[in-house]
Amino acid sequence: MKVPFKLGTEYVDDGPVIWNNVFRREETVGPLRLAIAPREDPLGLMCELAESIGPDYYLLYVHAVERSGSPEGRYESSLMELVDVRIFFAEFEEMLVNDGRHELWIGTDDDSGMLVYDEHGILYAYGPIEDFVRTLAGRGFVEGDFSVPEPHSHHYHAVYDEDVERLIAHWDWHRTDLQPEDER
Secondary structure (H helix, E strand, O other): OOOOOOEEOOOOOOOEOOOOOEEEEEOOOOOOEEEEEOOOOHHHHHHHHHOOOOOOEEEEEEEOOOOOOOOOEEEEOOOEOHHHHHHHHHHHHHHHHHOOOEEEEEEEOOOOOEEEEOOOOOEEEEOOHHHHHHHHHHOOOEEOOOOOOOOOEEOOOHHHHHHHHHHHHHOOOEEEOOOHHHOO
């Protein structure tokens, strides 16, 4: 059996994109951000980076591709502590890391920072950039460049349909419609 993966290198007979623990600084129309391409453990890295922006967090699950019955949309949690984020990630990690139908955000109630894990397996970090850089360096990341391969493919796996349903039923999320930038 082929191991499921989120992002492929081509459209036909592709293999998974494997990132090289690299990050870069990016100018945006808003604040400076880091784009981070982790080889492994992206959710653990998100939690470690979140330690610089806490102590209260919310999750935003952007369900952009409907396959299993739950409507597409943005699902926002109530505020929680980092331990609760870690427990949630542990329960849904395999699906969140290996399926490309969604994004996952960690935000704070005071806008001190935000972390986004996108459909390409890339993390975007907004907030205390130098704190984030120190965390990344401690994990062996290097500053450099990377790009999403062209062509590439996004994979949505039937094996995770029930996990998406469980995730959406996990909390009493506040659901809103997708934004134009969420559309695939």
